[in-house]
Structures are given as C-alpha cells and as structure tokens.
Amino acid sequence: MKIHPEILDHWPEVSARLPAGFDLEATARLRGAFTRVREIKNAETLLRLALAYGGLGMSLRETCAWAEAGGIARLSDPSLLERLCKAAPWLGDIVAALIAEQTKVPAGRWAGYRLRALDGTSICHPGADRTTWRLHVGYDLATAQVDQLELTDIGGAENLQRLTYAAGDIVLADRYYARPRDLRPVIDAGADFIVRTGWNSLRLLQANGEPFDLFAALAAQQEQESELTVRIHEGVRVAAPLLLRLVVRRKDPQQVQAEQARLLKAARKQGKQPDPRSLEAAKYILLLTSLPAATFPPADILTLYRFRWQIELALKRFKSLAGLDNLPAKKPELAQAWLYARLIVAIIVEQIGGQVPDSSPSGRTNPKAKPVALASHEDCPEYPLRRHPGTTAVGGCL
Structure with missing residues (x-):
C-alpha cells in the first residue's frame, strides 16, 4: 500500500485557493454532505479526504490509512465510501x-467581442465499452480558463445550450453542435457563433426557402475561400427565417487525401461502402456563422475558428495530465465524487500554472503571417500583448 503524505504539507496552499467567501461547513450541511460529527470532525476534513481519494488517486483503503497516519480521521473504507457518495453534489458546488x-477576471476582447469555445469529452468507468459520463466545458479564450462546466451521464447530449451567453460573445464549436434548434437561442441572447457543419448536419435552404443544392454550390466556387447565404430549416414555424452565412474553404490536397483515407478506413472497418457525398465533402471546410459579413470576411471567420484548438488542449490536460480518464469507480455517486474532486485539483493546478501556450501544435509556423491580437492595451494596460508569428495571441491579458 502506497501512502501519499505530501498532501499534508500542501493543504494550506490548496485551502488558500478555495473560493473566497465559500463556507465549507454551511454548504456541506445544506447539501447533506456533512450532517453529524463522528469519525469526520468537520467539512474541511471531508474535503481533504475527497481530494486524497479523487485528487491524488488513492484507493478508499489507502485514503483511510493515510488519514489515520496523519491524525486527520479514523474510519473504515465502507464508511468513507458512504460519506463520499453523499458529498458528490457538494463537491460539484465547490x-x-x-x-x-x-x-x-475581466475578459479580454477582440473588436468588442468575447471569444469562447464549447466542447465535451467522454469518460468511462472501469470495464465500460461506451460513454458513462460526459463533461461539457465552456472555455474563455482570452483568459485561457474554463468559464462553465457541467457533468452529465450518457444522456447529456452535446448542444450549444450548455453555455449561458451574453451580448458580445462569439462561441466556437465543432460539427456535433450544428443542430437546427440550438442556433437561434444563441442569437436571441445577443451572442454569435461559428460552428463547423457537415454536408448532412442540417437541412439547408436558399434564402427564399427553395431547396439548396450544397454540392452544386460547392462545385461552382472558384476561390479557395468564399461564402454563401443559406437559410436553416428549423423544423418548426418561425416568424422570421434564420439566415446565416456558410463560409467555405477548399482544403489542400494533402488534407483531402488524409480525410478521405480516414473515411475509407472507417467504412472498411464497418463492412460498408463510403458515401460518395462524404468523400466529396471531405474536400471542404464548412462553417456556419451569424457574424455580419461587413465586419467579418470569410478569412477572419476561418482564422477565428482555428482558436477552437485551445479547448482541445484544455480537455487533453484534464484527461491525460490530470488523469480524468482514469475513473476507478462504477457506483454513480462515488464516480461523481471522484470526478468532482479530480476537477477541483485540476482547476487549482491550472490557476497555479498560469496561462498555457497559445499556439496549436500545427507544425512549423509561417514567418510571413500576420499576428492577430485578441486583447488590446486599453483592455489591460499593465500587461503587454503576446504575439507569436504565424499564430494568434489568444490572451493579451493574464
């Protein structure tokens, strides 16, 4: 059995990072996580046990042995399991x-807009062959920090309504979020979106409501980057049609070859023939946006969408480096407690570590490319802008 005494030395640092004004004792009692004093004397001790189990990756038995060796608490592992299961909602509150x-922290802005990304990641319990939990993450690209988070079971679908929007927000999302009834609420909240779409993700119409032939329109495009005005069929009667811009970019031959090879491999694995339309659509990047054409030409829309890579890196840190994908518990309540405890540690580590590199791992950069700043000196005069050749400085203000 391996005991981790180092948490004894670092608890003051961890407790100093807890939210200011968050009353551990009162909230634990309100949530039913801590109802009576027995083996565990107070809510702070309960949190330390939860972080030892979930944050440091100890087993229940190791956590009990560590707590007894450090004079923190004396209890059995079945008793700890029961306490942690009751504490799951409270840990979520933390x-x-x-x-x-x-x-x-005031968010940096670019041209008056706040850039945000939305994505989800799947988590499986031991022995599962499919998603057990899904973590939905909203990410502020200027501050390089998570600004919203939701943990759901397998029934929690990925959609744009997972975030709360404000006027001036631009949300970036991949093709899983291109759902007809999720787009209009973002606009109604005063925000905008850039969402990748596929050839069959949405039913597209012409601006006048007539059928829209996507592949004929793509074949007619002469430029590498162009745009079309399309209407979204929402499946319900609406007062005004939802007119959006479809930004199109032809991929480089190497990108087309790689994507088509991936589609062919996936089809062979399933014993099917690939859909010819999917092979044709693999030649293009398709982005739907509500941003005005007068302010955001197609090149800017494509540039902004590349920033979505930052949330991919954040999720990778959560899963690979923070070990969020090593869920040891099958019981739903215990799994929730473990995940929330691991997230508490991961968020605090992100705060201590500061901002991460802004560049995506896309290979060598173009030295002639113009850097784009997403925060101005006026937004944060005490911090200089960070610029990288060939990439965009996502956070000008730390």
Whole structure:
C-alpha cells in the first residue's frame, strides 16, 4: 500500500485557493454532505479526504490509512465510501464556485467581442465499452480558463445550450453542435457563433426557402475561400427565417487525401461502402456563422475558428495530465465524487500554472503571417500583448 503524505504539507496552499467567501461547513450541511460529527470532525476534513481519494488517486483503503497516519480521521473504507457518495453534489458546488471565481477576471476582447469555445469529452468507468459520463466545458479564450462546466451521464447530449451567453460573445464549436434548434437561442441572447457543419448536419435552404443544392454550390466556387447565404430549416414555424452565412474553404490536397483515407478506413472497418457525398465533402471546410459579413470576411471567420484548438488542449490536460480518464469507480455517486474532486485539483493546478501556450501544435509556423491580437492595451494596460508569428495571441491579458 502506497501512502501519499505530501498532501499534508500542501493543504494550506490548496485551502488558500478555495473560493473566497465559500463556507465549507454551511454548504456541506445544506447539501447533506456533512450532517453529524463522528469519525469526520468537520467539512474541511471531508474535503481533504475527497481530494486524497479523487485528487491524488488513492484507493478508499489507502485514503483511510493515510488519514489515520496523519491524525486527520479514523474510519473504515465502507464508511468513507458512504460519506463520499453523499458529498458528490457538494463537491460539484465547490467546482462551480471555483469557476465562478475565475470568471470575475475581466475578459479580454477582440473588436468588442468575447471569444469562447464549447466542447465535451467522454469518460468511462472501469470495464465500460461506451460513454458513462460526459463533461461539457465552456472555455474563455482570452483568459485561457474554463468559464462553465457541467457533468452529465450518457444522456447529456452535446448542444450549444450548455453555455449561458451574453451580448458580445462569439462561441466556437465543432460539427456535433450544428443542430437546427440550438442556433437561434444563441442569437436571441445577443451572442454569435461559428460552428463547423457537415454536408448532412442540417437541412439547408436558399434564402427564399427553395431547396439548396450544397454540392452544386460547392462545385461552382472558384476561390479557395468564399461564402454563401443559406437559410436553416428549423423544423418548426418561425416568424422570421434564420439566415446565416456558410463560409467555405477548399482544403489542400494533402488534407483531402488524409480525410478521405480516414473515411475509407472507417467504412472498411464497418463492412460498408463510403458515401460518395462524404468523400466529396471531405474536400471542404464548412462553417456556419451569424457574424455580419461587413465586419467579418470569410478569412477572419476561418482564422477565428482555428482558436477552437485551445479547448482541445484544455480537455487533453484534464484527461491525460490530470488523469480524468482514469475513473476507478462504477457506483454513480462515488464516480461523481471522484470526478468532482479530480476537477477541483485540476482547476487549482491550472490557476497555479498560469496561462498555457497559445499556439496549436500545427507544425512549423509561417514567418510571413500576420499576428492577430485578441486583447488590446486599453483592455489591460499593465500587461503587454503576446504575439507569436504565424499564430494568434489568444490572451493579451493574464
């Protein structure tokens, strides 16, 4: 059995990072996580046990042995399991409070807009062959921090309504979020979106409501980057049609070859023939946006969408480096407690580590490319802009 005494030395640092004004004792009692004093004397001790189990990756038995060796608490592993299961909602409240504390930092803006990304990642319990939990993450690209987070079971679908929007927000999302009834609420909230789409993700119409032949329109495009005005069929009666811009970019031959090879391999694995339309659509990048054409030409839309890579890196840190994909528990309540405890540690580590590199791992950069700043000196005069050749400085203000 391996005991981790180092948490004894670092607890003051961890407790100092907890949300200011968040009363551990009162909230634990309100949530039913801590109802009576027995083996565990207070809510702080309960949190330390949860972080030892979920944050440091100890087993229940190791956590009990560590707690007894350090004079923190004396209890059996079945008793700890019961306490942690009851504490899961409370630990979720701590995660939410940590994120709310982060969002108090003024967000950097680009041309008056706040850039955000939305994505989800799947988590499986031991022995599962499919998704057990899904973590939905909203990411502020200027501050390089999570600004919203939601943990759901397998029934929690990925959609744009996972985020709360404000006027001036631009949300970036991949093709899983191109759902007809999820787009209009973003606009109604005063925000805008750039969402990747596939040839069969949405039913597209012409601006006048007539059928729209996507592949004929793509074949007619002469430029590498262009745009079309399309209407989204929402499946319900609406007062005004939802007219959007479809930004199109022809991929480089190497990109086309790689994507078509991936489609062919996936089809062979399933014993099917690939859809010819999918092979044709693999030649293009298709982005739907509500941003005005007068302010955001197609090249800018494509540039902004590349920033979505930052949330991919954040999820990779959560899963690979923070070990979020090593879920040891099958019982739903215990799994929730473990995940929330691991998220508490991951968020605090992100805060301590500061901002991560802004560049995506896309190979060598173009030295002639213009850098684009997403925050101005006026937004944060005490911090200089960070610029990278060939990439975009996502956070000008730390």
